[in-house]
Amino acid sequence: MHKKKIKYAGLPLDGAGKVLIMLHGRGASADDILSLSNYLNVKDFALIAPQATNQTWYPYSFLAPAKQNEPWLSSAMDLLSDLVSEIEQLGITKENLYFLGFSQGACLTLEFASRNAAKYGGIVAFTGSLIGEKIEPDKYKGDFEGTPVLIATSNPDFHVPVERVYASANILKNMGAHVTEKVYDNMGHTINQDEINLANQLIFDK
Template identity: 65%
Template structure:
């Protein structure tokens, strides 16, 4: 199961006004995803947190597998994030000052976590990802995003993430009252491009500068 192995950057939690939680992809590390933070030029009020998945993977199989096939690791990942968020809130930081960012498997986990816990988060950024399961299970998701900005960028095609799943995820998130900006890039490949970063800053993180 996942250990509480967290890497920190930016301001100390005790002194921060906002937090960005960054989730790495399969086979990567917390340090890998943290290196992306330099492209966002976050203000000095941000603490940046990156959990490290055990064996560098949040769950063993494709995010399109039946959920039971990815257990108990998927539930362990969700529990880990719940613990991280609870620790942040105990430090006096409200949920609408908490932001999420993930790539690939980390993007899927980002969307899955916020959808299962829909509330007014600061925002969420998913670089190539969708909600988890062989199909969508709407009963898993509850709450009200109250306009939380969410950016989802992906490629058409992408070897790991079908565009249809991205679009279906956007639809479900929107029904939970999220303010979703979805962009599908033709033949982008399984990567992150500068235009996605620019949109993520504009749609999600720039809002943080004025909160």
């Protein structure tokens, strides 16, 4: 099970109007994903980055049968639920709550947000999709009410098939999100400057 280990940056939580939860990829760290904030327009945000135990949110591919990734996936979901509850208890509404993830962290970002859809400030998924051997729409509830979402990826990507990215984007659109999809040819499993520019333009500069 994931231990609660959180890194903070940016403005203090009790003095920030906006909060960005940042989720790192497999084999990476909270510090790694926080370093991305140097390139994002988030100077007026409190930044929160949970650290996955053993540097992975769940052990197998996001396309593996659900049981194979338990209890780690449920534990990651519970950790995020608790974190969001703590943020709301400080008086910060979901409209001022943002999510960003890369790779495994992007998959977790989309899965958590779609299971708990609401009008969030914005969601950024750098190379990710919904989790599961197959997408099960019945798992996803709520209404995004126009939440801006950026999903960007490479085609091909060794870890995340582009078809799955499109299918995930369609689920979020059907739930009321305003989704922008961006696919880069042969980019590789990374984040490029254009993605960062789009995230700033579509999500953080609003």
